[in-house]
Amino acid sequence: MNTFFSAHNVDKLKEIVDEALALKAAPYAYQSLGKNKTLGLIFLNPSLRTRMSTQKAAANLGMNVMVMNMDKDGWALETRDGVVMDGTTVEHIREAAAVMGEYCNVLGIRSFPKLKDRAEDYSEDLFNKFVKFCGKPVISLESATRHPLQSLTDLITITELWQGKERQKPKVVLTWAPHVKPLPQAVPNSFAEWMCKAQAQGLLDFTITHPEGYELAEEFTQGANITVNQQEAFQDADFIYVKNWSSYNEYGQILIGGEGWMPDEEKLKVSNNAKVMHCLPVRRDLELASAVLDGPNSVVIQEAGNRVWAAQVVLKRILETQ
Ligand code: SN0
Numbered sequence: 001m002n003t004f005f006s007a008h009n010v011d012k013l014k015e016i017v018d019e020a021l022a023l024k025a026a027p028y029a030y031q032s033l034g035k036n037k038t039l040g041l042i043f044l045n046p047s048l049r050t051r052m053s054t055q056k057a058a059a060n061l062g063m064n065v066m067v068m069n070m071d072k073d074g075w076a077l078e079t080r081d082g083v084v085m086d087g088t089t090v091e092h093i094r095e096a097a098a099v100m101g102e103y104c105n106v107l108g109i110r111s112f113p114k115l116k117d118r119a120e121d122y123s124e125d126l127f128n129k130f131v132k133f134c135g136k137p138v139i140s141l142e143s144a145t146r147h148p149l150q151s152l153t154d155l156i157t158i159t160e161l162w163q164g165k166e167r168q169k170p171k172v173v174l175t176w177a178p179h180v181k182p183l184p185q186a187v188p189n190s191f192a193e194w195m196c197k198a199q200a201q202g203l204l205d206f207t208i209t210h211p212e213g214y215e216l217a218e219e220f221t222q223g224a225n226i227t228v229n230q231q232e233a234f235q236d237a238d239f240i241y242v243k244n245w246s247s248y249n250e251y252g253q254i255l256i257g258g259e260g261w262m263p264d265e266e267k268l269k270v271s272n273n274a275k276v277m278h279c280l281p282v283r284r285d286l287e288l289a290s291a292v293l294d295g296p297n298s299v300v301i302q303e304a305g306n307r308v309w310a311a312q313v314v315l316k317r318i319l320e321t322q
Pocket of ligand 1: 181183184186187279280281283
């Protein structure tokens with residue numbers, strides 16, 4: 001593996017999940033793999049789980065880690081070509097990424113979409129330029145349109161919780177939930193992309209539910225069962241994944257019609273005692289009822305814990321191909 005950006009970078013999902021769970025059982029089995037190798041984690045936006053779990057995963061593999069908070073500590077980056085830099089940007093990504101490549105064997109980068117120009121966000125211009133100019137393997141720590149480490153974690157968590165069940169395949173549901181801020185589509189896009197691939201590989205059945213107007217881009221949802229009836233989606237669900245996102249069609253907007261979509265204990269009654277997932281951070285009693293978050297069906301902490309094994313299996317595969 002050289003780049004970790006989407007589900008397309010992984011062939012057989014069951015294999016990578018099993019490899020991650022083996023790392024969870026023996027975290028230090030590959031401690032010499034990363035000896036004298038440096039990982040650089042570059043953040044253009046805030047992070048808690050991604051930063052700490054990836055740093056820990058790298059340490060488990062014996063790597064050195066450098067963290068750079070570009071948004072706070074770095075120079076303001078220019079990404080456009082052919083512009084005279086007489087404004088607020090100080091350094092071009094061409095030099096900045098190349099310099100980071102000099103210091104690091106592997107790099108990770110996080111950058112959110114601006115949610116203004118859909119074509120610009122969905123071109124993944126910043127991520128692609130970073131890959132091109134740093135010249136080293138790059139892991140997405142969440143880009144404009146995807147959050148692959150989160151989605152791999154989610155598949156690991158679903159697999160782990162479904163082990164030993166009589167029924168072969170769980171019913172997994174992604175539901176839209178309310179929020180006060182326009183949020184990226186990265187997490188739901190990515191979750192849908194990985195779950196559609198998992199469904200195609202016979203691992204689970206996948207349903208998406210959202211109010212009208214919150215359709216995700218079709219490239220991520222091919223094969224999914226999609227409904228605007230949340231209760232119908234929740235019927236017999238084994239896993240319910242809660243996430244807000246802003247509209248893709250009316251790009252970056254919050255639309256009318258999402259009121260009453262917050263999952264609570266009452267709404268979950270029709271499910272098959274579903275485990276409830278969220279990537280975090282979660283707005284209590286806005287996106288998800290606190291009684292559910294604090295109740296026995298919430299697996300959000302186990303899910304966040306599993307971020308380490310997703311990051312570690314990706315780093316392991318990259319180091320093994322160096
Ligand atoms: C991000 C998102 O993509 O939805 C990161 C998720 C891992 N979430 C937020 O920005 C939440 C911001 C808020 O104010 O609740």
